[in-house]
Amino acid sequence: MTRQEIKDxxxxxxxxxxxEAEETLKASTEASNLHTDLGFNSVGMLFIVIxxxxxxxxxxxxxxxxxxxxxxDVIDYIExxxxxx
Amino acid sequence: MKWERREARRxxxxxxxxxxxxxxxxxxxxxxxxxxxLPPHPGRDxxxxxxxxxxxxxxxEGGVLEVGECEEGDPPRRSPEETVAAAxxxxxxRGYNIIHNNCEHFANECAFGVHVSTMTDGLRMKYRAVPMxxxxxxxxxxPVEGEEIVPVxxxxxxxxxxxxxVRAQKYYSWKLLEGALMRSLGLRMxxxxxxxxxxxxxxxxxxxxSLSHCGDIAVAAVSRRPVGVDIELRDEARFTPxxxxxxxTEGEKELLGRTEEGARARLVNxxxxxxxxxxxxxxxxxxxxxxxxTEGASTATREIACGGERYFVTVASEDAAxxxxxxxxxxxxxxx
Numbered sequence: 001m002t003r004q005e006i007k008d009x010x011x012x013x014x015x016x017x018x019x020e021a022e023e024t025l026k027a028s029t030e031a032s033n034l035h036t037d038l039g040f041n042s043v044g045m046l047f048i049v050i051x052x053x054x055x056x057x058x059x060x061x062x063x064x065x066x067x068x069x070x071x072x073d074v075i076d077y078i079e080x081x082x083x084x085x
Numbered sequence: 086m087k088w089e090r091r092e093a094r095r096x097x098x099x100x101x102x103x104x105x106x107x108x109x110x111x112x113x114x115x116x117x118x119x120x121x122x123l124p125p126h127p128g129r130d131x132x133x134x135x136x137x138x139x140x141x142x143x144x145x146e147g148g149v150l151e152v153g154e155c156e157e158g159d160p161p162r163r164s165p166e167e168t169v170a171a172a173x174x175x176x177x178x179r180g181y182n183i184i185h186n187n188c189e190h191f192a193n194e195c196a197f198g199v200h201v202s203t204m205t206d207g208l209r210m211k212y213r214a215v216p217m218x219x220x221x222x223x224x225x226x227x228p229v230e231g232e233e234i235v236p237v238x239x240x241x242x243x244x245x246x247x248x249x250x251v252r253a254q255k256y257y258s259w260k261l262l263e264g265a266l267m268r269s270l271g272l273r274m275x276x277x278x279x280x281x282x283x284x285x286x287x288x289x290x291x292x293x294x295s296l297s298h299c300g301d302i303a304v305a306a307v308s309r310r311p312v313g314v315d316i317e318l319r320d321e322a323r324f325t326p327x328x329x330x331x332x333x334t335e336g337e338k339e340l341l342g343r344t345e346e347g348a349r350a351r352l353v354n355x356x357x358x359x360x361x362x363x364x365x366x367x368x369x370x371x372x373x374x375x376x377x378x379t380e381g382a383s384t385a386t387r388e389i390a391c392g393g394e395r396y397f398v399t400v401a402s403e404d405a406a407x408x409x410x411x412x413x414x415x416x417x418x419x420x421x
């Protein structure tokens with residue numbers, strides 16, 4: 001998948017996690033901060049990570065709550081995991 | 086398991102709320118709660134987290150203690166001594182993973198001998214339960230990633246078509262499906278197990294899909310639940326009220342009778358796509374439109390414009406109300 005396709009899918013997942021913020025999430029950029037710009041809490045982040053595992057068939061190893069600050073951080077992780085698969 | 090606010094006893098499984106999540110442990114005494122790391126904080130390096138013993142005050146960090154009580158349906162509970170022994174035997178153990186091996190997994194393993202986290206398992210189930218029907222519509226030819234068709238049997242079928250346009254319709258529908266499976270479900274076609282149903286329809290064990298084509302337009306619907314899709318050209322000369330006599334149920338005929346004359350052909354057109362989509366959803370062997378009622382059926386229809394023509398696309402699925410129509414460039418969704 002291209003980086004843009006990964007981002008589109010990530011936005012889709014984020015909307016499932018927080019449907020009330022659909023407009024904000026669809027307008028997000030790679031630089032958007034997951035916590036301060038988009039408003040994800042710890043459970044929201046956990047949901048996103050699990051949904052990514054489900055969709056991209058990858059397994060998150062050694063993940064910490066503070067590892068992902070921006071949308072770009074998550075896309076980087078997925079790209080790296082896919083390259084290693 | 087239900088949770089109560091009471092004093093803990095030796096061998097109890099205990100937890101403390103940390104915002105929206107919980108931290109779990111096994112209570113031994115006021116001075117000894119065995120847990121997989123102390124309550125997590127941002128910036129913690131999970132590779133350094135280990136099973137440790139700490140006083141209750143360090144476990145709670147000012148939070149309120151909750152004690153687990155078994156309920157009907159829970160796995161068999163180990164005795165308090167067995168639970169404490171299991172927890173102590175793991176002191177110093179590492180391998181923490183917030184999703185796959187967290188503090189709740191640890192506590193449940195000690196108390197029940199099962200590797201379960203209601204938190205992460207619940208979120209996973211929530212994601213899997215999200216209703217989704219994605220309907221991809223594209224005009225061909227369109228660029229494809231790799232020309233190969235899998236499985237081989239499908240490729241041979243397509244190659245065997247003597248009519249070049251029919252061959253192209255089947256080829257691009259399958260290619261559209263390939264992209265749809267990847268984009269919507271993260272599934273690689275070459276890893277799926279395709280089979281043929283009794284009625285000759287292609288199926289796979291990992292998800293549900295349905296294909297249709299009309300002219301140069303290919304449609305692929307994908308979902309986690311059964312789905313059927315159909316596309317037809319908007320053609321008032323073909324979808325006449327006379328045709329409706331043959332394909333409509335009594336209820337649909339009544340509806341047509343109540344419909345303004347100028348709108349009847351359109352309605353017949355839409356009814357046809359609904360019936361075909363419902364037929365595909367049901368997986369029957371013989372298409373008998375007059376026997377397929379559309380009233381109350383869970384379908385969603387869109388009108389699409391492309392190259393001067395108009396088409397109706399209907400998807401039938403339990404989740405049709407939430408269907409997401411994804412149109413390629415050059416196609417326009419018309420207002421309903």
